[in-house]
Amino acid sequence: QVQLVESGGGLVQAGGSLRLSCATSGFAFKNSIMGWFRRAPGREREFVAGINWNLGTAYADSVKGRFTISRNSASNTAYLQMNSLKPEDTAVYYCAARNGQGAMSLSTVYPYWGQGTQVTVSS
Secondary structure: OOEEEEEOOEEEEOOOOEEEEEEEEOOOHHHOEEEEEEEOOOOOOEEEEEEOOOOOEEEOOOOOOOEEEEEEOOOOEEEEEEOOOOHHHOEEEEEEEEOOOOOOOOHHHOOEEOOOEEEEEEO
16 A cells, blocks of 8 residues: 655744655655645645656756755655745645656656645745
C-alpha cells in the first residue's frame, strides 16, 4: 500500500521559514519523481516544485529562489524548504509521487498523493 505523509506545516510570519517533509512507503522511491503542489482557498491546485531520481529539479516561477526541494533515498523522504515566506504562499501543501519520465509540473500524471499539510503565512 502506497503512503505519502506530509508534515511540517504551520503558522509563520511573513519572511519566516518552514520545512515540509513527505515520508513515503509502498513504492520504489529511488526511481520516482516527487512533486509538491499547493491549493490556496478559492484557487486551483498548482505546481510548486519537483525532483526526479537524478536530482533534477523544477520550480514554479513564484517560488524560485525561495523554495528548495530535496530528497533522501535512505529514508524515502522528500522535503520542501521554504524561505522568505509570503502571505500569498498560504495554502494546503501536498506531496505527490510518480514513476516514469516527463514534465514534473503536471498534477494529472501523479497517481499517489498525500493528505496535505496547512501552511499559513501571516502579514
